[in-house]
Amino acid sequence: MMLTIDPLRWGGALALSGAWLAMCLNIWRVRLAQARTAHAHADWLVVHASQTGSAEFLAERTAATLALGGLNARAACMSTLDAATLQASPRILFICSTYGEGDAPDTGARFAGETMGALPDLSHLHYAVLALGDATYASYCGFGRALDAWLGARGATPLFERIDVDRGAPTALAEWQHHVGRLAGTSDAPDWEAPAYGEWRIVRRELMNPGSLGAPLYRLALVPSSGILPVWEAGDLAQVSPPVDPEHPREYSIASLPEEGSLGLMVRLQRRADGSPGVASGWLCSDAQEGDTIRLRVRAHARFRLGGNARRPLIAIGNGSGLAGLRALLKARIDAGERRNWLLFGERNAEHDFLCRDELQTWQDGSKLERLDLAFSRDGGEARYVQHLLLAQGEVLRRWVAEGAAIYVCGSLQGMAGGVHEALQTLLGADVVERLMEDGRYRRDVY
Structure with missing residues (x-):
């Protein structure tokens, strides 16, 4: 039996293979460039491992405060922190979120798996850890705590004790800013507070899945009571502070663009073990009546833009x-x-x-x-x-x-x-x- 070769098919296959190899080479070049950037000299390195952007935001503010005091400081993503940079850096401040049940966020996964799996001597390093988490999870601040323990076990010296932050608690963040200000030798650092909450009301609420076997899912449109929409981008988040539990905000992906005239959410009605509705989802999906308002603010989510x-x-x-x-x-x-x-x-x-x-x-x-x-x-x-x-x-x-x-x-x-x-x-x-x-x-x- 004679084997026939279709030139067009083989040409297409070769073109696809070439494109795939070119893509892999380009990614490798980018990774190499990132590693070289990570080796750039800084007396103070502020490393963030962020999932939704909170840690990155705080790292940038931290580095700016150190720089305000005349120190040579820069913020860097943990994905660029390799063993060589760790060995060459005298002082590192780590700001780390926890993802899932105690895991490192995506940007810290390689560091957690590779670098923390090794046993380097870090006796030269002075460090501090700000661990971001949610106390409702069993492994609260799990990655930040694991990182702190690993650094201590490798001989690194803490500049001050680890600070755990439950859902952005202002008192814990103020404590971190106080320590950073002392390190920088300045007390006039700019305020780190996030944008203030505003009063919002629901103008439209629609059940998206009538008859579903799952929990009800609602599409909502909200507008600020002031009538002026803030600016946001696709990928950003809305933080909602429900009336009955204002100290623990819930975050939702924003489903709309400002040009559409309202802030859109898709919220599934959650129920507790006793059958009662969730604090935030219950208010948004059923409790809120015409004229009722809720405190809400938009938060940039740079990593999902x-x-x-x-x-x-x-x-x-x-x-x-x-x-x-x-x-x-x-x-x-x-x-x-x-x-x-x-x-x-x-x-x-x-x-x-x-x-x-x-x-x-x-x-x-x-x-x-x-x-x-x-x-x-x-x-x-x-x-x-x-x-x-x-x-x-x-x-x-x-x-x-x-x-x-x-x-x-x-x-x-x-x-x-x-x-x-x-x-x-x-x-x-x-x-x-x-x-x-x-x-x-x-x-x-x-x-």
């Missing part, structure tokens, strides 16, 4: 209320004329849980959403989730990534985000996934 990915093809992956953040990203790109958009979305049942069905189908019909892949796990047969969509479209995924695509994931941490991460590692390789993350082309907003 489009930023340098605005002109790249976008692969948006999510489930449930995670569609809120993805919807804003897609809307921003569509409004800007970008049409290389691919959404992979999962929910329970197509009849009741196909969120934003009309809008998504309109975008697809108008060639504004190039691909729309859906997984509904309760529609009979074997359960099918978002990660299964990825595995089934492996060749397409590799092609998009080779063409420069960025990957944004929004939704549940348990199940979806982990499954998607494993699928990406299977299809692209763990090293490529790590480099995409370090390059800012793989970003996650998961909870």
Whole structure:
């Protein structure tokens, strides 16, 4: 039997392979450049490991305060901190979030897995740790505490005791700022306070999944009582301080753009073990009546904004209320004329849980959403989730990534985000996934 070779098919395969190799080489060059940047001399290094931007914000303020006192200081992402930089730095202030159940955030995953797995002598290092967390989790400030213990075990000397921060508690942040001010020899540092809360009211509330087997999910539109909308970008968050528990704000992905005239949220009604509604979701989804107001502020989420990915093809992956953040990203790109958009979305049942069905189908019909892949796990047969969509479209995924695509994931941490991460590692390789993350082309907003 004679073997025939189709030149067009082989040419396409070679072109794709070449693009894939070029992409890998480019990512490697970016990673090398980041490592070189991390070696730039600074007497004081302020290292942040951030998931939603809080640690990065505080690191920048910390470095600015040290610089105000005349010290040579700079902020750096933990993804650029390697063993060599650790050995060469005399003083490092660490500001670290905890992700999931005690894990390092995405930007600290490599450091936690590789550098903290080694046994370097750090007796030359003076350090301090600000650990950000949520006391409702069993592993409260888990990564910050683990980092502090590891540094101490390796011989590093603490400048002052670790400070744990529960959901941005002002007293703990003020204590950190006090210590930093003393290190800088200045007491006139600018205020670090986040923007003040404003009074907002709900102008529209719609049940998105009537008849669903899952908990009710509502789409809400809110406006400030002042009538003046603040400025935000796709990817940013809304912090809501519910009336019955104002000291512990809840964060939600913003589902709209300012040009749409209101701040959009997608909120699932949560219930406690005793069946009572969640404090924030209960008020937003059912308790609030016409004229009632709630305290809300917008918080920039730099790591989930489009930023340098605005002109790249976008692969948006999510489930449930995670569609809120993805919807804003897609809307921003569509409004800007970008049409290389691919959404992979999962929910329970197509009849009741196909969120934003009309809008998504309109975008697809108008060639504004190039691909729309859906997984509904309760529609009979074997359960099918978002990660299964990825595995089934492996060749397409590799092609998009080779063409420069960025990957944004929004939704549940348990199940979806982990499954998607494993699928990406299977299809692209763990090293490529790590480099995409370090390059800012793989970003996650998961909870």
